[in-house]
Amino acid sequence: MAQDRSPTEEVMKLAAIALSLNVRLRSSDMPVDMQERALRYARSFLDDPSISSAPKHRPNPTLLARALKKEFDSVYGVAWHCVAGKSFGSFVTHSP
Numbered sequence: 001m002a003q004d005r006s007p008t009e010e011v012m013k014l015a016a017i018a019l020s021l022n023v024r025l026r027s028s029d030m031p032v033d034m035q036e037r038a039l040r041y042a043r044s045f046l047d048d049p050s051i052s053s054a055p056k057h058r059p060n061p062t063l064l065a066r067a068l069k070k071e072f073d074s075v076y077g078v079a080w081h082c083v084a085g086k087s088f089g090s091f092v093t094h095s096p
Contacts, residue, residue: 021040023039042064045064045068061090062084062091065082
């Protein structure tokens with residue numbers, strides 16, 4: 001979080017980013033900078049032409065959840081969980 005911004009300003013900035021990316025964040029309990037990374041990564045994943053060549057194709061929420069989980073595992077360490085989509089597609093791994 002930026003030192004010169006209040007938590008309210010950070011949340012407002014995140015809301016503006018979500019709006020500009022046309023991404024809806026339902027719930028999150030992680031820091032704002034991580035949320036921003038997730039929103040931007042999700043948008044880039046959804047815009048990737050290799051995911052879908054059809055203009056109105058709805059992406060598989062499980063694939064999105066898996067991609068986000070792998071991204072966060074690689075950047076922030078393992079043990080992330082991700083739930084995505086209307087039907088709550090998810091991809092979760094476990095290691096003892």
